[in-house]
Amino acid sequence: MKDRPCAVVLVTTTEDGEDVVTVLPITHSPPADSLFAVELPAATKKRLRLDAERSWVVLSEANRFVWPGPDLRPLPNAGAGSAVLGLLPYKFAEELRLRLLAHIKARRAHIVPCTE
DSSP states (O other), rough: OOOOOEEEEEEEEEESSSSEEEEEESSOOOSSGGGGEEEEHHHHHTTTTOOOOOOOESEEEEEEEEESTTOOOTTTSSTTTTTOOOOHHHHHHHHHHHHHHHHHHHHHHHEEEEEO
16 A cells, blocks of 8 residues: 555544544545545645645545554654644645535545544
8 A cells, every 4th residue: 555645634532532533635646526636735745845746635535543543654754753744724724624524415525434
């Protein structure tokens, strides 16, 4: 399986105090339908130290898991063995959340709960 960056679009806390994240994958593959992807701005990619190729956040399927999850990989350019590159701009993150929610309500997207 290929390691890929993702956008965290929601963080909640369980009654047991565990953080649960909902993430969307980021890919270099252009979307077949622009309804289900949002291009990651070049300035944001540069600030997060991602490559210069065009990338899209995929809205058709989200994953949800307890943070940190078993599939997270430390990133060499994140510092101190972290899997976090930084924050998305608020307006961009809000667009992702709202579009994902609209797709879920319309049954055009779903959230996959990941288990260990």
